[in-house]
Amino acid sequence: MSVGEDSIYREIILEHFKNPSNKGTLDPADFTYEDVNPLCGDEIRIDVRVQNDRVSEIRFSGRGCAVSQASASILTEMVEGMTLNEIKALGRGALLEEIGIPVSPARMKCAMLGLKVLKAGVYGIDHAIATVDEDYDVAGIVASASREDTQVRSPKRVSLVVAGLVPANRFTQIRGYMAEQFVTVAKAGFLEPGELMYVEVDDEPVCLINLDGELHALNDLCTHEEASLSDGTIDGDEIECPLHGGVFNIRTGEPESFPVVVAAEKYAVRIVGDEVQVSVRK
Numbered sequence: 146m147s148v149g150e151d152s153i154y155r156e157i158i159l160e161h162f163k164n165p166s167n168k169g170t171l172d173p174a175d176f177t178y179e180d181v182n183p184l185c186g187d188e189i190r191i192d193v194r195v196q197n198d199r200v201s202e203i204r205f206s207g208r209g210c211a212v213s214q215a216s217a218s219i220l221t222e223m224v225e226g227m228t229l230n231e232i233k234a235l236g237r238g239a240l241l242e243e244i245g246i247p248v249s250p251a252r253m254k255c256a257m258l259g260l261k262v263l264k265a266g267v268y269g270i271d272h273a274i275a276t277v278d279e280d281y282d283v284a285g286i287v288a289s290a291s292r293e294d295t296q297v298r299s300p301k302r303v304s305l306v307v308a309g310l311v312p313a314n315r316f317t318q319i320r321g322y323m324a325e326q327f328v329t330v331a332k333a334g335f336l337e338p339g340e341l342m343y344v345e346v347d348d349e350p351v352c353l354i355n356l357d358g359e360l361h362a363l364n365d366l367c368t369h370e371e372a373s374l375s376d377g378t379i380d381g382d383e384i385e386c387p388l389h390g391g392v393f394n395i396r397t398g399e400p401e402s403f404p405v406v407v408a409a410e411k412y413a414v415r416i417v418g419d420e421v422q423v424s425v426r427k
């Protein structure tokens with residue numbers, strides 16, 4: 146990319162930050178999802194109306210750096226009119242192409258926050274419809290979890306609000322809940338091979354990684370100093386810490402390269418139905 150092109154794209158990003166497209170909320174919406182980047186505090190909420198399986202209207206709201214907010218603005222322009230399946234297939238490459246400027250690994254999470262939120266909402270709406278079709282009350286998932294004396298997990302950053310899908314409860318939160326010692330953290334298929342995400346399980350920070358279609362979970366905190374592995378880079382079956390470049394083996398958690406000398410804790414992952422569950426208990 147020439148210097149001239151680069152500065153044009155930077156101006157476009159700045160323009161989206163100052164005058165974002167589709168900024169606001171929708172009430173009612175067919176689905177609403179929100180999430181936060183725990184490291185920098187960027188927040189994005191996305192409201193979507195769906196007609197004939199296509200996004201008919203979309204709004205985003207939130208706060209944070211220019212990259213996260215401009216990227217969400219660009220994303221809303223991209224996906225208007227797309228089918229839900231097209232959104233599921235939307236990879237980070239397509240959004241990065243639209244953003245136009247090189248995004249450093251440190252800012253990648255900011256740039257992808259909107260896409261992550263939108264995809265979670267799309268996968269969530271499928272889940273909610275399936276749940277209603279199967280004649281289960283969505284709120285009942287949490288209620289029955291309580292009845293069985295399992296601990297209901299705080300929605301914290303995982304807060305899916307489904308509007309209009311459950312007649313008895315127009316706005317219903319679907320929350321992660323404990324199933325034995327495993328906690329539901331994502332929908333199966335949410336992470337593509339080579340992608341990783343930050344989740345919390347029983348207040349433990351966890352880096353969930355899709356390695357060639359196989360899911361692995363490591364403690365997110367680097368064993369060297371205070372850095373988040375979910376901000377790191379996957380290279381083969383290793384993950385490199387973003388702070389000093391220490392490397393861990395994703396399959397075993399073992400340290401592979403200085404300065405890390407202590408293994409990252411490895412956690413059990415399983416898929417139940419269409420849910421990814423992680424246990425941090427031994």
Ligand code: FES
Nearest residue numbers: 367370386389391
């Ligand atoms: S904090 Fe991870 S290598 Fe230093």
